[in-house]
Amino acid sequence: MVMSYLFSLILVMDIIVSGWSFGVDGLSMNYYIMNCPFAEGIIKNTVNMALQSDPTLAAGLVRMHFHDCFVEGCDGSVLIDSTKGNTAEKDSPANLSLRGYEIIDKAKEEIEKQCPGVVSCADIVAMAARDAVFFAGGPVYDIPKGRKDGRRSKIEDTMKLPSPTLNSSELIRMFGQRGFTAQEMVALSGAHTLGVARCSSFKHRLSNFDTTNNVDPTLDTQFAKTLSKTCSRGDNAEQTFDSTRKQF
Numbered sequence: 001m002v003m004s005y006l007f008s009l010i011l012v013m014d015i016i017v018s019g020w021s022f023g024v025d026g027l028s029m030n031y032y033i034m035n036c037p038f039a040e041g042i043i044k045n046t047v048n049m050a051l052q053s054d055p056t057l058a059a060g061l062v063r064m065h066f067h068d069c070f071v072e073g074c075d076g077s078v079l080i081d082s083t084k085g086n087t088a089e090k091d092s093p094a095n096l097s098l099r100g101y102e103i104i105d106k107a108k109e110e111i112e113k114q115c116p117g118v119v120s121c122a123d124i125v126a127m128a129a130r131d132a133v134f135f136a137g138g139p140v141y142d143i144p145k146g147r148k149d150g151r152r153s154k155i156e157d158t159m160k161l162p163s164p165t166l167n168s169s170e171l172i173r174m175f176g177q178r179g180f181t182a183q184e185m186v187a188l189s190g191a192h193t194l195g196v197a198r199c200s201s202f203k204h205r206l207s208n209f210d211t212t213n214n215v216d217p218t219l220d221t222q223f224a225k226t227l228s229k230t231c232s233r234g235d236n237a238e239q240t241f242d243s244t245r246k247q248f
């Protein structure tokens, strides 16, 4: 009795001293430590198992986290299915690049068996993206948890996602509206070290770019040739961003 009281006192002290206390936004690194301590482990196992059979899904999970957060915040709304009266974010043309929904579903299912109704889907998406980065050889990082799931998911909100046709000043402005500096925008874009681009998202730079030039003059000539060759295989042809599509 005394021991357990002492233990909880130490824990509380630890929470206060090490700054584990809840931030003003209600998020905390140890949000689930009392009511679902194994949540992070379950997600990591689920992600690792799925990526072992298909490593290309790492890029999908990182992208899903971004698409979820950029539209109305990190609230899991990217997971919501369309209904008879509502077309959800998921069914936007921007969804083409989103993969790995089944991994999130599986992790949620496993977690619900242990602690029903505790861990939000929004947190699962964020943690799965983190675990995918680590699986792909990237850094590990701790994330604050405690996000609540949103119920709004509308196709028109995905207009707020940055289109692949935007130039640098437009991208800087768009990310600026979300509170990111140009430097942070560039760092986030570095996540493209994983995955591929489809021809449909860059072919506008390869022909009829403007009235005087057929090819975007800022593109390296040799690189433009490589891209054109890829696009000769059609709009869905894939081009890697760097030499390793599966390595962060």
Ligand SMILES: *[C@@H]1O[C@H](CO)[C@@H](O)[C@H](O)[C@H]1NC(C)=O
Pocket: 090, 091, 092, 093, 094, 095, 096
């Ligand atoms: C993605 O969007 C397209 C076009 O809006 C739609 O036809 C397709 O069913 C969607 N895919 C998924 C997996 O929701």
Ligand SMILES: *[C@@H]1O[C@H](CO)[C@@H](O)[C@H](O)[C@H]1NC(C)=O
Pocket: 167, 168, 169, 170
């Ligand atoms: C980007 O596009 C906008 C709108 O078309 C244009 O005003 C701006 O000058 C462009 N910026 C760059 C860096 O090309």
